[in-house]
Amino acid sequence: MKHRGPYCVYIVQCADGTYYTGYTNDLAGRLALHNSGRGAKYVRSRLPVALVYTKQYRYHKKALQAERDIKKLTRSQKEKLAGTYAGTND
Numbered sequence: 001m002k003h004r005g006p007y008c009v010y011i012v013q014c015a016d017g018t019y020y021t022g023y024t025n026d027l028a029g030r031l032a033l034h035n036s037g038r039g040a041k042y043v044r045s046r047l048p049v050a051l052v053y054t055k056q057y058r059y060h061k062k063a064l065q066a067e068r069d070i071k072k073l074t075r076s077q078k079e080k081l082a083g084t085y086a087g088t089n090d
Contacts, residue, residue, distance in 0.1 A: 014046030
């Protein structure tokens with residue numbers, strides 16, 4: 001199966017102030033899915049969510065690695081990353 005890019009790694013802030021990190025090749029669709037309550041289980045009970053960071057990657061593998069790296073960050077590191085958000089691309 002071929003993956004179709006580009007891919008976005010994203011962080012959303014949930015209504016309770018927590019952060020959720022994911023990746024997708026359809027950011028608008030994924031955000032709509034999250035906010036409809038049909039997205040990730042973690043997010044379902046913490047609606048609505050707001051996009052606070054995204055970065056675009058050409059390759060699936062790079063996006064997956066970036067997602068893993070972001071998930072390892074502390075809350076304060078994620079807050080700093082969200083504070084630098086300007087819709088940057090790779």
